[in-house]
Amino acid sequence: MRKLLIGLDVDGTIVHYDGHASERVTSAIKAVLDAGHEVVIATGRSVTGTVPIVDLLGLTSGFLVCSNGAVTAQIAPEEPHGYRLLDCVTFDPRPVLDRLRGAWPDGVVATEVIGEGYLVSDHFPDGELLGDVKVVPWEELAQPTTRITFRSPSGTAEEFVKLADGLGLHGVNYGVGYSAWLDINPEGVSKASALEKIREHHDIDVADTVAVGDHRNDIEMLGWAGRGVAMGQAPDDVKAIADVVTDTVEEDGLAQVLEGLL
Numbered sequence: 021m022r023k024l025l026i027g028l029d030v031d032g033t034i035v036h037y038d039g040h041a042s043e044r045v046t047s048a049i050k051a052v053l054d055a056g057h058e059v060v061i062a063t064g065r066s067v068t069g070t071v072p073i074v075d076l077l078g079l080t081s082g083f084l085v086c087s088n089g090a091v092t093a094q095i096a097p098e099e100p101h102g103y104r105l106l107d108c109v110t111f112d113p114r115p116v117l118d119r120l121r122g123a124w125p126d127g128v129v130a131t132e133v134i135g136e137g138y139l140v141s142d143h144f145p146d147g148e149l150l151g152d153v154k155v156v157p158w159e160e161l162a163q164p165t166t167r168i169t170f171r172s173p174s175g176t177a178e179e180f181v182k183l184a185d186g187l188g189l190h191g192v193n194y195g196v197g198y199s200a201w202l203d204i205n206p207e208g209v210s211k212a213s214a215l216e217k218i219r220e221h222h223d224i225d226v227a228d229t230v231a232v233g234d235h236r237n238d239i240e241m242l243g244w245a246g247r248g249v250a251m252g253q254a255p256d257d258v259k260a261i262a263d264v265v266t267d268t269v270e271e272d273g274l275a276q277v278l279e280g281l282l
Contacts, residue, residue, distance in 0.1 A: 021055065021056070022225075022228050023056055023057055023058065023222075023224060024052075024057040024224070024228050024229070024230055024281065025057075025060065025215070025219050025222060025224045025229045025230070026052060026057055026058065026059045026060065026229075026230045026231070026278075026281075027085070027215045027229070027230070027232070027233075027241055027245065028060070028061055028231075028232055028233075029062060029063060029232060029233035029234060029235060029238050030063040030064075030065060030070070031063070031064075031234075031235075032233075032234035032235060032251060032253065032254075032269050033233055033234050033251055033269060033274055034049070034061075034073065034274060035073070035076075036270065037269075041076060041077070042272055042275070044272045045272055045274050045275045046076070046077060046078075047275075048274065048275040048278035048279055049077055050077075050078070051278065051279070052278050052281060052282065057281070058082065058083075058218075058222055058224070059079075059082060060082060060083045060084070060085055060215060060218055061074070061079075061082075061083075061084050061085065061086075062085040062089075062215060062231070062233075062241060063084075063086055063211075064086075064087065064197075064203055064235070064237050065086055065150070066086055066087055066091070066132055066134075066137070066138075066151060066167075067084060067086040067091050067093050067103060067105070067134065067135060068101075068135060068136070068137060068150055069086075069150035070084050070093075071101065071102050071103065074095055074102060074103075075102075079095055080095065080097055081094075081095050082094070082095050083095070083218050085211055085214040085215060085218070087132060087166045087205070088193075088195070088205050088209070088210060088211055088237050089109075089205065089209045089210045089211045089212070089213050089214040090108065090109045090166035090167055090206060090209050090214075091105070091107070091108050091109075091134060092105075092106045092107040092108075092214050092217070092218070093106055101135065105135070107214070107217070108134055109205075109206045109209050110164040110166050110206065111164065111165070111166075111192065111205075111206040111207070112162075112164060113131055113161065113162055113163075113164075113165050113168050113204075114162045116168055116189060116192060117129065117158070117162055117168070119187050120168070120170050120187070121158065123187065124170075124172045124175060124183065124200075125172075125174070126172055126173060126174050126175075127170055127172050127175075128140060128141050128142045128143070128144055128170075128171050128172070129141040129158075129161060129169070129170055129171075130149060130153075130169040130171070131161045131163070131165040131167070131168055131169075132165050132167045133151075133152075133165070134166060136151055137149065137150070137151025137152035137153050137154070138151065138152075138153050138154070138169075139154055139156045139160060139161055140154065140155050140156070141156075141158055142155060144171060145171075148171070166205070166206070167203060167204065167205050168203075168204040169201065169202070169203055169204075170201075170204070171199075171200065171201050171202070173200075175199075176199070177196055177197060177199055177200060177201075179200060180196045180200045180201065180202050181196050183202070184196055184202055189204065192204050192205060192206065192207055193207055193208065193209055193210055195236040195237035195239070197235060197236065197237070203237060210237075210241065211231075211233075211237065211238065212240035212243070212244035213240075215229070215231070215241060215244060215245075226246055227246040228246060229245045229246045229247070230245055230247045230248075230249065230277075230281065231244065231245035231247075231248050231249065232249040232251065232266070232274055232277055233250065233251065233254070233258070234250065234251035234253060234254040234258065234269065235254070235255075235258065236257065236258060238250075238254075239257070239258055239261050242258070242261045242263075243261050247263050247264065248261060248262045248264070249262055249263065249264045249265070249266055250262035250264070250265045250266070251265075251266060251267075251268060251269055251273050251274070252265060252266060252267045252268035252269075252271065252273050253269060253270075264277075
């Protein structure tokens with residue numbers, strides 16, 4: 021069996037939206053690892069927010085692609101925080117912040133601080149940001165960062181798709197989630213760009229890459245992979261990019277994909 025590089029999204033793919041993973045999914049991930057394949061967690065979560073997933077799955081080695089590709093880390097249980105940072109891509113958020121200010125009535129902004137948490141313009145709904153969260157004046161948000169998150173408790177994903185299209189953002193990469201949640205990353209940075217570096221490191225053929233995700237921030241990753249798989253609950257524009265559509269997270273769609281690889 022040829023060694024595969026398997027990129028796995030977290031929320032809505034590995035874990036349900038309440039944060040738990042089924043026994044079937046965790047067993048399937050362990051099985052592909054035991055078979056000698058390379059599994060990479062590829063998520064929009066910060067590296068701090070990804071550590072609980074590493075612990076949940078019992079991973080002791082491998083790579084993590086976090087912050088939608090802006091951060092790459094290596095699992096390292098011997099390190100104080102359980103990982104070793106390998107690559108961080110930052111950008112100047114000021115032009116984007118200028119466009120976001122006042123763009124939505126109750127919009128709040130967060131800028132990521134690697135390995136720590138977030139600086140925010142106001143309080144986010146409880147549980148949405150993992151790590152230390154500090155409310156600061158708007159001007160203090162304008163420091164180099166890996167990601168800006170723009171959130172509205174009252175808006176919808178559809179409204180934010182239209183908002184993002186109308187903001188005229190240049191020199192950045194962005195994606196909208198299921199809720200009114202907009203992630204903005206450095207230009208050219210995505211889960212796919214980080215996974216490509218890992219693929220080259222392992223000298224794995226492009227045809228031997230698999231990616232599974234459920235979100236608009238997975239579109240580049242699904243297009244990059246030799247076999248891109250969308251979860252059953254993914255939006256139609258994500259499914260359109262994928263080679264295969266599996267069942268939903270509630271139906272253990274990821275487990276079905278991984279079991280099929282063995």
